[in-house]
Amino acid sequence: MYFSRIVVGELMDALDQGKVIPSIIERNPQFDWDAAYRVAAEIVKVRRTRGEKTVGRKIGFTNRNIWKEYGATAPIWAHIYDRTVQFADGHRATVSLGGSVQPRLEPEIAFKLKASLPAGVNHPALVLEAIEWMAPSFEIVDCHFAGWRFGPAESAADFSFHWRLIVGTPCTIHRDAITDLVGQLRDCDVALSKHGQVADRGTGANALGHPALALAFLADILMRQPQFEPLAAGEIITTGTLTAAMPVRPGETWSSRYEGLPGVTGLSLTFTE
Numbered sequence: 001m002y003f004s005r006i007v008v009g010e011l012m013d014a015l016d017q018g019k020v021i022p023s024i025i026e027r028n029p030q031f032d033w034d035a036a037y038r039v040a041a042e043i044v045k046v047r048r049t050r051g052e053k054t055v056g057r058k059i060g061f062t063n064r065n066i067w068k069e070y071g072a073t074a075p076i077w078a079h080i081y082d083r084t085v086q087f088a089d090g091h092r093a094t095v096s097l098g099g100s101v102q103p104r105l106e107p108e109i110a111f112k113l114k115a116s117l118p119a120g121v122n123h124p125a126l127v128l129e130a131i132e133w134m135a136p137s138f139e140i141v142d143c144h145f146a147g148w149r150f151g152p153a154e155s156a157a158d159f160s161f162h163w164r165l166i167v168g169t170p171c172t173i174h175r176d177a178i179t180d181l182v183g184q185l186r187d188c189d190v191a192l193s194k195h196g197q198v199a200d201r202g203t204g205a206n207a208l209g210h211p212a213l214a215l216a217f218l219a220d221i222l223m224r225q226p227q228f229e230p231l232a233a234g235e236i237i238t239t240g241t242l243t244a245a246m247p248v249r250p251g252e253t254w255s256s257r258y259e260g261l262p263g264v265t266g267l268s269l270t271f272t273e
Contacts, residue, residue: 003027003028004035004038004039004042005042007024007039007157008039008042008043008046011039011043011144011157011158011159012043012046012047014101014144015144015159016099018098018099018100018101019101019144020101020143020144020145020146021144021145023145023149023150023151023154024151024153024154024157025150025151025153025154031151031153031154031157032153033074033152033153033156035153035157036153036154036155036156036157037156037157037225037227037228038227039157040078040156040157040159040160041227041228043159044079044228047079047081052081052082052083053081053082054079054080054081055080055081055082055085055235055236056079056080056085056112056235056236056237056238057077057078057079057080057218057231057235057237057238058077058078058079058080058139058160058162058165058237058238059075059076059077059214059215059217059218059237059238059239059240060075060076060077060078060141060155060160060161060162060240060241061074061075061076061155061240062075062206062207062208062214062217062239062240062241063202063206063207063240063241063242063243064206065202065206065244066241066244066245069244070148070150070155071150071151071152072152072155073152074152075208075214075217075240076155076156076160076161077156077160077218077221078156078159078160078162079162080162080165080236080238084162084163084164084165085164085165085167085236086164086165086166086167087166087167088166088167088168088169088267090169091168091169091265091266091267091268092267092268092269092270093166093267093268093269093270094269094270094271094272095140095164095166095269095270095271095272096271096272096273097140097248097249097250097271097272097273098273100140100142100163101142101143101144102142102143102147102148102247103140103141103142103163103247103248104140104141104142104245104246104247104248105138105139105140105141105192105245105246105247105248105254105269106138106139106140106141106240106241106242106243106245106246107136107137107138107190107192107202107241107242107243107256107267108136108137108138108139108207108238108239108240108241108242109134109135109136109137109185109204109207109211109238109239109242109264110134110135110136110137110165110167110236110237110238110239111131111132111133111134111135111211111212111215111236111237111238111239112131112132112133112135112170112234112235112236112237113130113131113132113231113232113233113234113235113236113237114130114131114132114233115129115130115233116130116230116231116232116233117130117215117216117219117230117231118219118230119219119220119222119223119230120219120220121216121219122213122216124182124185124186124210124212124213125178125179125182127212127213127215127216128173128178128181128182128212129175129178131173131212131215132172132173133170133171133172133173134170134171134173134185134263134264135167135168135169135170135171135264136168136169136256136258136264136265136266136267137165137166137167137168137238137267138165138166138254138256138267138269139162139163139164139165139166139238139241140163140164140165140166140248141161141162141163141245142161142163143158143161144158145158165236165238166267166269167236168264168266168267169265171262171263171264182210182212184204184260184261184262185204185210185211185212185261186203186204186205186209186210186211187203187204187205187260188203188204188258188259188260188261188264189201189202189203189258189259189260190202190203190204190242190243190256190257190258190259190266191256191257191259192243192244192246192254192255192256193254193255193256193257194246194252194253194254195252195253196255199243199244199246200243200244200246201243202241202242202243203242204242204261206240206241206242206243207239207240207241207242208239208240211239211240212239214237214239214240215231215237215239218231218237219231248271249271250271250272250273251271251272252270252271253268253269253270253271254268254269254271255267255268255269256268
C-alpha cells in the first residue's frame with residue numbers, strides 16, 4: 001500500500017505538471033493488474049476530493065491492431081471527468097495542448113447511457129437498448145512514461161492514458177432503429193485526416209468487434225472490480241480508437257469523417273499551445 005501511495009502521488013504530480021515519471025515496473029516488478037487498479041481507485045478518490053466530478057469512463061486498447069505497437073495485452077479503462085470532457089461547438093472544437101506531455105489523437109464512438117448496464121450482456125442490440133445517444137468523439141491520450149514505453153499494468157495506472165475527450169454532435173438512438181444500427185456501427189468506416197490529408201482509416205469493428213461490445217466488456221470487468229461503481233445512467237463512455245493513435249502538435253488541424261453511420265458525420269479539432 002505504501003508503494004501504491006507513492007505511485008498515486010507521482011502520477012497526480014505528472015498530470016498536474018505535464019511531465020514523465022520513472023517506470024513503475026522497474027522499481028517494483030510485482031506491479032500487476034490488481035495493483036494498477038488499486039492505484040486507479042485511489043486516483044479517483046484524490047480527484048474527487050479536489051473537486052473533479054466523474055462523468056463517465058474511457059475504454060482503451062479495444063483495437064487489437066495497435067496492441068503490438070504498444071505491447072498491450074488487454075483492454076484497459078478509467079474514469080473521465082467534468083474537467084476533461086468537452087462538447088464540440090457543432091462539428092468543430094479548439095483544444096489547447098498545454099499541460100500534456102506526448103499527446104496522441106484517437107477517433108472513437110462515444111455513448112451516453114440512459115440506463116444501467118449490468119454484466120453478462122453479450123449482444124450489441126441489448127447494449128444499445130441502454131444507450132441514449134451516440135456521437136463521434138476524439139480522445140486525446142497522453143502517457144507519463146518516456147517515449148510511450150510502459151508495461152501493460154502501468155497503462156491502467158496512468159489514467160489509462162486519458163487526458164481529454166472531445167464529443168461531437170450527439171445522435172439519439174431510437175429503439176426502432178437498433179436492429180439496423182447493430183450492423184451500421186460494426187461496419188461503419190472512419191477516415192482520420194491531418195490538414196485534409198488522410199492519415200489512417202478504420203472501422204467500427206476495430207473496437208472489440210463492435211463498439212457496443214466494448215461497453216459490455218467494461219460492464220463485465222467492473223463486476224470483478226467491486227472497488228468501482230457499476231455503469232450507471234447518465235455516464236458517457238468512449239469505446240476506444242478505431243485507427244492508429246496519431247501524435248498531435250499545436251497548430252495542427254485534424255478531422256474525422258464517418259461513412260455508413262446515419263446521423264454521425266465527423267469532427268474537426270484545431271490544436272493550440
